[in-house]
Amino acid sequence: MTTDDADKLAALDAQCFKQADAWNSGDFFSAAMDANFAFVVGERGGEIVACAGAEISADQAEVETVAVAPEFRGRGVGKKLLAELLDVLTGRGVTFVVLEVRPSNAAAVKLYDSFDFQIVERAENFYGDEDAWIMVREF
Template identity: 45%
Template sequence: MTALPEKRFPSTADRTDRTDRRLAMRGVVEADLPELHRVDQEAFPEEPYHYFELRQSYDIHGDRILVLDDGQKLHGYVLFVTTSDGYVNWVKSLAVTPELRGRGLGRRLMLEVLRRLRAEGVHQVRLTVEPTNATAITLYQSLGFSFEGGVRKGYFGPGEDRFIMALGL
């Protein structure tokens, strides 16, 4: 049996600075929506979610959004949604603000998502990633995700190609 990602990468605490350790991971609350929008705009300046999309995600899937909070502002989030049959979960978005990238925060968010989904009995986690996003691809592969086929041309519309990656739980 292959070791779970948590066992292969038990902690990034030894690689983080004190600022990162003060970041609390918690569920999103309604008052976080402006900050959540800011994080998304900083993380994805060319195509951030519209505020209303984050609002609707909160209203529908609020228990499926985790944030990284330093007590004053947010620095990252993950949005993940399970299909109605409970079998598959899609990670819709993973974001860390540019100034804190490279410190294991995306990994920290993803490991928590995977822990929760295993506890719920979800069988598979899927996500999409831009083919040019080598950093994200490396992260997902290190967690055990693999490609499902090649590049899906126009997956999100013209010029919006994506890889689909999956991980069996």
């Protein structure tokens, strides 16, 4: 991800998340400038169709987003991007990864489950309109 991608990534997020959960272009611009963030993007024909990103703090990281444009879902893109992101994180010395997910988000829960993330906690009313499962994976 570069700062030039910020507007496209905000447009992708708007397609993928409820307004309250989506990042705007300023959020992506700041993350692109910040060495504590690691983002990977998927492109097709010069357009960004997917992204995954995390914030790193010493040897721990929190997955902030995994998003695939609706027309590209169900083809393994999410898995490929998450694998790539985890490679980047472990390459930077991360040994513990945490994320939050809506229990109703079956596709995301299955994605994380397939990478051996374990549910460790239910955070009540985390999203305002729903609880979150906290999932972790150690390397």
